[in-house]
Amino acid sequence: MVDQNSSPxxxxxxxxxxxxxxxxxxxxxxxxxxxxxxxxRGETPSRRPMWMMRQAGRSLPEYREIRKDVGMLDxxxxxxxxxxxxxxxVRRHDADAAILFSDIVVPLxxxxxxxxxxxxxxxxxxxxxxTADAVEALPVVDPSQLEAVVEGIGGILDELRDDQVxxxxxxxxxxxxxxxxxxxxxxxxxxxKAMMYSQPQLWHALMDKLAPTVVRFLQVxxxxxxxxVQLFDSWAGFLSLRDYREFVAPYSQKIIEAVRPYxxxxxxxxxxxxxxxxEMAAVGPDVIGIDWxxxxxVAAQRVTASLTAAHExxxxxxxxxxxxxAIQGNLDPAILLAGPEVIGEQVRRVCRExxxxxxxxxxxxxxxxLGHGVLPETDPDxxxxxxxEMHGQ
Amino acid sequence: MVDQNSSPxxxxxxxxxxxxxxxxxxxxxxxxxxxxxxxxRGETPSRRPMWMMRQAGRSLPEYREIRKDVGMLDxxxxxxxxxxxxxxxVRRHDADAAILFSDIVVPLxxxxxxxxxxxxxxxxxxxxxxTADAVEALPVVDPSQLEAVVEGIGGILDELRDDQVxxxxxxxxxxxxxxxxxxxxxxxxxxxKAMMYSQPQLWHALMDKLAPTVVRFLQVxxxxxxxxVQLFDSWAGFLSLRDYREFVAPYSQKIIEAVRPYxxxxxxxxxxxxxxxxEMAAVGPDVIGIDWxxxxxVAAQRVTASLTAAHExxxxxxxxxxxxxAIQGNLDPAILLAGPEVIGEQVRRVCRExxxxxxxxxxxxxxxxLGHGVLPETDPDxxxxxxxEMHGQ
Numbered sequence: 001m002v003d004q005n006s007s008p009x010x011x012x013x014x015x016x017x018x019x020x021x022x023x024x025x026x027x028x029x030x031x032x033x034x035x036x037x038x039x040x041r042g043e044t045p046s047r048r049p050m051w052m053m054r055q056a057g058r059s060l061p062e063y064r065e066i067r068k069d070v071g072m073l074d075x076x077x078x079x080x081x082x083x084x085x086x087x088x089x090v091r092r093h094d095a096d097a098a099i100l101f102s103d104i105v106v107p108l109x110x111x112x113x114x115x116x117x118x119x120x121x122x123x124x125x126x127x128x129x130x131t132a133d134a135v136e137a138l139p140v141v142d143p144s145q146l147e148a149v150v151e152g153i154g155g156i157l158d159e160l161r162d163d164q165v166x167x168x169x170x171x172x173x174x175x176x177x178x179x180x181x182x183x184x185x186x187x188x189x190x191x192x193k194a195m196m197y198s199q200p201q202l203w204h205a206l207m208d209k210l211a212p213t214v215v216r217f218l219q220v221x222x223x224x225x226x227x228x229v230q231l232f233d234s235w236a237g238f239l240s241l242r243d244y245r246e247f248v249a250p251y252s253q254k255i256i257e258a259v260r261p262y263x264x265x266x267x268x269x270x271x272x273x274x275x276x277x278x279e280m281a282a283v284g285p286d287v288i289g290i291d292w293x294x295x296x297x298v299a300a301q302r303v304t305a306s307l308t309a310a311h312e313x314x315x316x317x318x319x320x321x322x323x324x325x326a327i328q329g330n331l332d333p334a335i336l337l338a339g340p341e342v343i344g345e346q347v348r349r350v351c352r353e354x355x356x357x358x359x360x361x362x363x364x365x366x367x368x369x370l371g372h373g374v375l376p377e378t379d380p381d382x383x384x385x386x387x388x389e390m391h392g393q
Numbered sequence: 394m395v396d397q398n399s400s401p402x403x404x405x406x407x408x409x410x411x412x413x414x415x416x417x418x419x420x421x422x423x424x425x426x427x428x429x430x431x432x433x434r435g436e437t438p439s440r441r442p443m444w445m446m447r448q449a450g451r452s453l454p455e456y457r458e459i460r461k462d463v464g465m466l467d468x469x470x471x472x473x474x475x476x477x478x479x480x481x482x483v484r485r486h487d488a489d490a491a492i493l494f495s496d497i498v499v500p501l502x503x504x505x506x507x508x509x510x511x512x513x514x515x516x517x518x519x520x521x522x523x524t525a526d527a528v529e530a531l532p533v534v535d536p537s538q539l540e541a542v543v544e545g546i547g548g549i550l551d552e553l554r555d556d557q558v559x560x561x562x563x564x565x566x567x568x569x570x571x572x573x574x575x576x577x578x579x580x581x582x583x584x585x586k587a588m589m590y591s592q593p594q595l596w597h598a599l600m601d602k603l604a605p606t607v608v609r610f611l612q613v614x615x616x617x618x619x620x621x622v623q624l625f626d627s628w629a630g631f632l633s634l635r636d637y638r639e640f641v642a643p644y645s646q647k648i649i650e651a652v653r654p655y656x657x658x659x660x661x662x663x664x665x666x667x668x669x670x671x672e673m674a675a676v677g678p679d680v681i682g683i684d685w686x687x688x689x690x691v692a693a694q695r696v697t698a699s700l701t702a703a704h705e706x707x708x709x710x711x712x713x714x715x716x717x718x719a720i721q722g723n724l725d726p727a728i729l730l731a732g733p734e735v736i737g738e739q740v741r742r743v744c745r746e747x748x749x750x751x752x753x754x755x756x757x758x759x760x761x762x763l764g765h766g767v768l769p770e771t772d773p774d775x776x777x778x779x780x781x782e783m784h785g786q
Contacts, residue, residue, distance in 0.1 A: 294668060334583040337584070377583065
């Protein structure tokens with residue numbers, strides 16, 4: 001760790017070499033016609049692609065069984081479990097994408113940060129990061145520390161069909177910063193925001209330190225063969241647009257830029273981000289995930305309006321041709337508790353709203369998903385029905 | 394309770410008599426020129442009125458002292474404590490309004506529902522309300538069960554200056570329903586939404602049962618002398634606009650209509666309601682509270698646009714002259730943790746945004762508040778400074 005800290009790593013240093021891009025390209029095995037990839041490109045997919053956030057996890061009895069005697073973070077570092085847990089929902093529900101089973105704090109844990117996931121609570125830090133010294137001491141993850149993830153991905157790719165994609169996963173730096181500063185899950189992110197407002201230099205130093213860890217975590221997954229990645233900013237919705245723009249967006253943008261040369265779709269999502277959608281699109285993802293509070297057509301229109309205004313105002317992040325992208329979402333996870341009839345109706349409603357967005361030119365395509373993660377108490381058969389209902393349309 | 398259940402109470406039966414309206418009028422003692430009342434009427438107040446949600450409570454050492462040996466709900470039913478706790482922040486911070494110290498479940502507890510507030514968790518029900526029988530058995534509060542609140546209000550009014558108003562308080566029926574159905578605080582309101590979607594008749598029966606309790610709780614406070622009331626729909630922001638409109642808005646509207654004849658301002662607030670603001674305004678409050686995520690000028694403009702569209706589409710809830718109302722908010726509570734300089738800057742920013750809303754004709758006036766409740770860990774001196782900063786402008 002000491003060596004890494006003595007030579008700070010910037011995101012700019014992390015743009016992939018031609019060799020790394022080649023490695024990633026040859027590791028990927030999904031067909032270019034896989035429905036998810038086709039939808040992102042704006043082509044007509046063979047069927048509308050569908051996956052669910054947290055599809056791997058507590059809703060499945062086979063997951064609860066396999067995790068019985070294994071801690072959450074331990075399971076993220078055991079290649080056999082990682083692969084098995086990632087694949088369980090894909091087999092059971094015939095999903096169009098596997099989402100790498102992981103946790104937002106995995107790259108921090110890999111780097112040597114003292115963090116564990118406490119059942120019923122979430123990630124808890126041994127000591128919160130609130131001073132310049134603590135930020136300075138924070139390690140940047142080294143790819144060699146993520147070999148278990150690489151091996152796990154190998155196991156996943158062995159089993160996926162070539163019309164199914166593997167989506168890699170990373171927490172965005174605001175959400176990571178909040179865990180580090182608060183020392184655990186927070187209801188209101190008060191200490192995090194107080195640092196942001198009253199010690200902006202310290203805040204920016206922390207974000208500068210975290211961004212390379214996020215980039216490396218994504219790069220490792222892409223070079224191991226991930227076909228797409230999702231950058232989760234779970235807590236970004238606690239911020240106003242003004243604060244998101246100043247304190248968060250530049251880092252998410254740098255991260256997305258650093259993985260752009262691999263040419264794999266980047267999905268960006270946070271819950272409660274209705275006010276932020278335009279800015280989250282401006283940081284450069286290919287796909288915007290929408291929570292269940294904003295209908296997909298309304299959300300896509302809002303994104304187009306915001307990007308158009310930014311482009312016309314000379315915002316260099318937004319080029320004319322990047323105005324339209326795919327949308328992902330947005331069935332309320334609670335719908336899955338409401339019985340087959342309601343599930344059917346609401347799945348059809350979401351598809352209609354997405355189709356309107358595409359017809360209006362506000363999105364190239366639609367990836368069906370929930371508007372947030374699967375609730376742990378969800379009956380797995382209800383999930384399977386939702387997949388079947390959607391694919392049967 | 395049995396008698397009440399055998400003759401169901403509808404909200405329509407609860408419109409106040411002329412006598413009740415007279416009682417309320419003679420109980421009120423705030424001057425018509427009190428800044429908060431002037432701001433709602435669109436006059437220029439002697440100073441910009443300011444209070445904070447949760448100003449009474451855990452941020453104050455005198456509150457922690459007085460609550461040392463008294464349970465939360467017990468304190469809401471002890472007139473002396475109720476008055477003292479309500480007045481503590483008004484004295485300390487020179488607030489322009491006292492907010493009645495209470496809890497969303499107080500009228501349920503008064504009616505005999507088995508509920509207690511568990512420290513660190515929140516309201517917990519003895520048995521959740523999930524069946525037609527349980528809804529049928531749910532009592533409607535009787536004014537006689539709220540005498541402690543009436544007596545407490547008497548104590549508050551004795552001490553308030555006549556330029557200070559007392560704001561009464563009630564939880565809106567969606568939030569109450571969620572506690573009843575889930576059996577306690579919920580992260581995602583899954584069981585609540587599942588009932589809403591799959592058993593709409595049962596849902597509507599529950600809301601019909603809850604609305605009269607909310608009305609009576611507000612009426613009791615107004616007839617005891619409250620100068621204004623705030624209807625909190627804390628969890629409404631978990632709903633999409635479509636669901637809010639169908640399952641919630643009609644009840645909030647009926648409640649507001651039932652207290653309208655008293656001619657006291659009604660404030661309506663929920664957090665994470667950026668997508669719902671227009672509809673929350675359409676149910677008829679005089680003042681809309683805005684959380685910290687939407688700048689006040691943007692929020693007010695959104696409300697005007699939504700009400701105008703509804704009026705033009707023939708929405709009978711919205712009359713032409715009700716297009717402009719006061720706005721309340723919206724400093725991020727976390728700002729109070731960030732030191733005096735940041736507090737000063739951000740207080741001034743919120744005032745500027747409110748002034749723009751008023752100048753644009755989107756609001757009659759501004760009531761300064763936070764965008765959510767005071768965080769328990771807030772230094773009371775920081776709160777006092779924020780009041781002084783705002784009033785000093």
